[in-house]
Amino acid sequence: MAQDNTGHFATPAPLKGTGSRNYFRFGEWKIGHLLPAFFAAIVLLMIVGDVIAVLQLNRVETRARRFYEADGKSLAIMHVYLDVVTFRDTLTGLAHDQNAHEFASRATALRDNFLRHVTQAQQTLNSPPDVSQDPTILIRLETVRAALPLQVDTLLELVKVEDWQAIRFRLAGQERVLIALSSSLVADVEQEVAQEHAQALESVQRTRRQLYLVLSLTALLILLIAAALGWYATRRISRSLTKLDAGAQALARGEFGYEIQLSGKDELADLARAFNRAAQQLQKFYDDIKRSEAYLAESNARLEEAQRITHVGYWEWDLLTDRVNWSDETYRIYGLRPQEGPMDLATVREKIHPEDWAGVFRALQEALSGGARYTAECRVFRPTGELRIIDNQGDVKRDTSGRPILMFGTVQDITDRKRAEDALRKSEKELRDVIDTIPAIVWSALPDGSNAYVNRRFIEYSGMSVEQMAGSGWQALIHPDDLERHAGKWVEAVATGKPTENEVRSRRSDGQYRWQLDRGVPLRDEDGNIVKWYGVTTDIEDRKRAEEALGVLSRDLQESKAKLEEAQRITHVG
Numbered sequence: 001m002a003q004d005n006t007g008h009f010a011t012p013a014p015l016k017g018t019g020s021r022n023y024f025r026f027g028e029w030k031i032g033h034l035l036p037a038f039f040a041a042i043v044l045l046m047i048v049g050d051v052i053a054v055l056q057l058n059r060v061e062t063r064a065r066r067f068y069e070a071d072g073k074s075l076a077i078m079h080v081y082l083d084v085v086t087f088r089d090t091l092t093g094l095a096h097d098q099n100a101h102e103f104a105s106r107a108t109a110l111r112d113n114f115l116r117h118v119t120q121a122q123q124t125l126n127s128p129p130d131v132s133q134d135p136t137i138l139i140r141l142e143t144v145r146a147a148l149p150l151q152v153d154t155l156l157e158l159v160k161v162e163d164w165q166a167i168r169f170r171l172a173g174q175e176r177v178l179i180a181l182s183s184s185l186v187a188d189v190e191q192e193v194a195q196e197h198a199q200a201l202e203s204v205q206r207t208r209r210q211l212y213l214v215l216s217l218t219a220l221l222i223l224l225i226a227a228a229l230g231w232y233a234t235r236r237i238s239r240s241l242t243k244l245d246a247g248a249q250a251l252a253r254g255e256f257g258y259e260i261q262l263s264g265k266d267e268l269a270d271l272a273r274a275f276n277r278a279a280q281q282l283q284k285f286y287d288d289i290k291r292s293e294a295y296l297a298e299s300n301a302r303l304e305e306a307q308r309i310t311h312v313g314y315w316e317w318d319l320l321t322d323r324v325n326w327s328d329e330t331y332r333i334y335g336l337r338p339q340e341g342p343m344d345l346a347t348v349r350e351k352i353h354p355e356d357w358a359g360v361f362r363a364l365q366e367a368l369s370g371g372a373r374y375t376a377e378c379r380v381f382r383p384t385g386e387l388r389i390i391d392n393q394g395d396v397k398r399d400t401s402g403r404p405i406l407m408f409g410t411v412q413d414i415t416d417r418k419r420a421e422d423a424l425r426k427s428e429k430e431l432r433d434v435i436d437t438i439p440a441i442v443w444s445a446l447p448d449g450s451n452a453y454v455n456r457r458f459i460e461y462s463g464m465s466v467e468q469m470a471g472s473g474w475q476a477l478i479h480p481d482d483l484e485r486h487a488g489k490w491v492e493a494v495a496t497g498k499p500t501e502n503e504v505r506s507r508r509s510d511g512q513y514r515w516q517l518d519r520g521v522p523l524r525d526e527d528g529n530i531v532k533w534y535g536v537t538t539d540i541e542d543r544k545r546a547e548e549a550l551g552v553l554s555r556d557l558q559e560s561k562a563k564l565e566e567a568q569r570i571t572h573v574g
Contacts, residue, residue: 080121499519
């Protein structure tokens, strides 16, 4: 049963009844020495029994081989007989057809086949028989062997003169003699083969009875010794194995706190102590694994949620199997249900806009060939027909030889971002068109005061290019009498970050200086830092002239008034 965690790994006290008793004189042996000795004795007895069995089986095999050799003699003689019959029947048919070429060809082939079978029959019959052999068999076989080739030669001579009647006569007459002779050979050989079969069968049966007796005695002796050794070994280790089995079952159930209480100095006691230590380590590993599984599950959930929120999916392409694995969010980006079906490169290609596939494929090839990381933007079709824009980023994994085996990376739906960028570019263009159209000079500068932008109105007024106006190039337009004052106020505004306003004369494209009212304000970020200066320069030349004319008129009125007052004083007229 499971033990309490507190102190359950302490060394237990020895249990009574678990120590080894001294059965026979092997009682002091360790199990590692005892069992090999028992097994060696059993194996030795089995080897002796096997040697005896092999000897007996060799005798059975010898008799069986004689049996099959006798069948070989019968089969060899039967082939000779069939060759003679086939010779007669085939050539008789060809003689009726009177085809000299076919007759000569078939006759030669039949003769060669006959001679080969006769040679095999002679070799078979020359093997030493188990019974006395009729000496005339080989003589008659040689007679047949010599006669048939002579017949063929005679027939071939008759074919040359096309004496078909003589050919048919010889086939009908002389071949009958050869068939009768070969038939008698078959009968005599069959009789001898039957005698050899009977003797071989009797010998096999006798050897089989001897084999059964030897094997039975050997098996009985081995079983008796094995039973005695097994009884002794079982009595010695069964109790320890029972405790070990109980510990193993507890471990299988996940009861890592279970402790096997087994004393002694043999291998099983050592195994029990090792088991207890392993169970302790497994308990620690199990706790670590549970914590890791919980953390991994939480991390996966966070990753899936992050992918869903940011519309970023993960993908892998196995280059060896051409299989493509997608995360759930990747399926959603393509408008599919998560894990809706298996993917490969051909399926992915079908979803990419045809005009974008060439660029995607080129980026893949560059990454696989060892170039830059895989980066590609493309349009994809969803099952509903909706067109989305995605951004692919990936890298290549290679084996030890440098061969690419896996590509992996991320995919992000950037449709909304692209639309926002297009809208922003359109808005910026519209704003730029407005700025270029309004009847005023608009400019912007960097935080250090250097010019960064002027509108088209400024270019038309000054006759200078955008490049000439960059940085401090605008100072070339300022009237020399106003430059130091105007530049000083601008430097002060840049240093203090305060808005600036100044009247200054600037040169027009025709060389005429006109009065301008220049205003500038800073744009700050959320931390209060200046990110840019924006300003408007307005032509006030007409106002300046009006002010000068008004000043002249005012002075004239003042002079006239003074003169009138003087005249009144002199004439005393109120």
